[in-house]
Amino acid sequence: MILQGKIAFITGSARGIGWATAREFALHGATVILNHRSRDTLLEERCRELEAEFHGTVMGLAADATDVSAVQNCYLEIFRKFKRLDVLVNNAGILQGALLGMITNELIRAVIDTNLVGSMLHLQEASRLMTRKQQGSIINVSSIIGKFGTEGQTVYAASKAAVIGLTMAAAKELASKNIRVNAVAPGFIDTEMTRQLPQEKLQQTISGIRMGRIGTAEEVARAIVFLASDMSSYVTGQVLGIDGGMMV
Amino acid sequence: MVTSPIDKLKQAFVDVLGVNPDTDFESMAYGQTPGWDSVAHMNLIAEIETTFDIMLATADVIGMSTFPKAREIVARNGISLT
Numbered sequence: 022m023i024l025q026g027k028i029a030f031i032t033g034s035a036r037g038i039g040w041a042t043a044r045e046f047a048l049h050g051a052t053v054i055l056n057h058r059s060r061d062t063l064l065e066e067r068c069r070e071l072e073a074e075f076h077g078t079v080m081g082l083a084a085d086a087t088d089v090s091a092v093q094n095c096y097l098e099i100f101r102k103f104k105r106l107d108v109l110v111n112n113a114g115i116l117q118g119a120l121l122g123m124i125t126n127e128l129i130r131a132v133i134d135t136n137l138v139g140s141m142l143h144l145q146e147a148s149r150l151m152t153r154k155q156q157g158s159i160i161n162v163s164s165i166i167g168k169f170g171t172e173g174q175t176v177y178a179a180s181k182a183a184v185i186g187l188t189m190a191a192a193k194e195l196a197s198k199n200i201r202v203n204a205v206a207p208g209f210i211d212t213e214m215t216r217q218l219p220q221e222k223l224q225q226t227i228s229g230i231r232m233g234r235i236g237t238a239e240e241v242a243r244a245i246v247f248l249a250s251d252m253s254s255y256v257t258g259q260v261l262g263i264d265g266g267m268m269v
Numbered sequence: 270m271v272t273s274p275i276d277k278l279k280q281a282f283v284d285v286l287g288v289n290p291d292t293d294f295e296s297m298a299y300g301q302t303p304g305w306d307s308v309a310h311m312n313l314i315a316e317i318e319t320t321f322d323i324m325l326a327t328a329d330v331i332g333m334s335t336f337p338k339a340r341e342i343v344a345r346n347g348i349s350l351t
Contacts, residue, residue, distance in 0.1 A: 093326060100324040145327070152315045 033113030086139025208264025
């Protein structure tokens with residue numbers, strides 16, 4: 022129970038890596054605050070699922086990462102209920118691809134607003150709550166694409182590279198306050214999105230992974246648990262690749 | 270002993286900025302009062318929030334540029350300073 026007693030807010034946690042992270046956090050004893058962009062039945066279902074399976078405290082907060090006041094309200098709610106925050110997993114993000122000549126201004130705005138501006142807003146608010154207790158761990162979810170790029174994902178790659186930049190800057194600024202800031206860079210992970218790829222493209226990508234298989238959301242989640250826990254108490258400003266040796 | 274809310278607010282400034290308790294608080298201003306730089310400002314915000322058990326909006330964090338403004342912002346967050 023390496024997260025016992027910790028209050029953890031995981032953005033974009035109704036599906037995929039965020040949901041897997043929420044489950045791992047609950048498994049390891051954390052009080053989990055779930056987030057989804059809208060207050061629909063999915064968020065409520067996820068809260069009930071987590072409570073039923075792990076019997077811990079669960080809170081659900083609806084907020085679109087691009088909505089400044091909604092994001093700020095999340096932290097007011099967290100403050101009112103818990104008075105502190107120990108962990109932020111900055112996971113909410115979108116992936117919209119297009120070849121260079123077909124990138125619209127709307128696509129750029131949507132991806133940058135969610136992946137970068139949203140992450141920045143959460144980082145800003147979370148760090149203020151953490152500063153009061155002079156402790157905390159922030160984990161930003163970047164991507165292997167943010168480190169190395171890939172065709173058709175220029176905007177997404179830029180947004181995730183920027184997440185690495187903000188991780189580095191914030192790690193330096195917050196280290197003296199005992200707040201650690203790290204990023205994870207997942208590689209090819211089994212999610213709803215990758216399941217939609219054509220079989221040929223899937224096999225081609227897997228052939229480039231040294232471990233010879235696609236990763237799971239749970240494997241990403243467990244790395245995030247490590248960075249959230251006191252097991253990584255002297256680790257800050259790092260980008261942890263979770264990619265099965267894709268870029269070794 | 271610091272008991273009244275206004276004294277607690279002054280004490281936050283004394284503790285974070287290292288100013289003399291007898292200083293002229295009304296004339297204190299961000300960037301002008303020695304020691305009140307951006308790093309100290311964020312520490313001051315944290316100290317005020319902890320002292321009064323409140324959480325300030327980002328606009329207030331940025332807008333708290335003088336002691337009178339701090340007093341006004343704290344009052345707006347439900348703390349009576351009279």
